[in-house]
């Protein structure tokens with residue numbers, strides 16, 4: 001069968017309609033080939049251009065449909081930068097025979113470390129407020145994971161904070177307030 005190299009429909013010499021709109025070998029504009037499906041189907045050149053555009057469109061949609069994931073280890077580095085503030089904070093009394101204090105910043109560091117190493121959630125920030133009677137109130141913000149129920153993660157963090165504060169630091173804790181400020185993929189999700 002002889003191929004007909006002539007355009008299957010008469011060329012339209014219209015000005016470009018898109019930025020980057022170009023003239024196809026058949027004499028039609030790329031924008032025309034894309035917009036006018038019926039007549040473009042009869043022209044090999046327009047048909048090929050449409051297919052190329054459709055493939056490009058599919059590839060672009062596939063790329064934009066995939067949410068970007070942060071590089072491995074980014075979250076701990078961000079947290080480390082956020083935590084590296086130079087303020088030691090207030091002094092908290094420890095229950096020792098001779099007067100001993102720990103800075104709020106160091107007590108918070110110990111609690112965050114305990115949560116980060118034993119819990120699914122990550123500690124974002126931690127504050128300790130000295131109260132009357134030598135007690136403290138602890139406020140921690142968390143990055144929880146999608147993988148586990150949030151109440152379960154919060155309970156684990158609360159237990160870890162109470163255990164560490166009481167056993168390791170000797171602090172008497174009156175209240176632990178937790179706030180989940182973000183959700184991140186869990187370690188099970190990281191590939």
Ligand SMILES: [Zn+2]
Nearest residue numbers: 026028043046
């Ligand atoms: Zn054409």
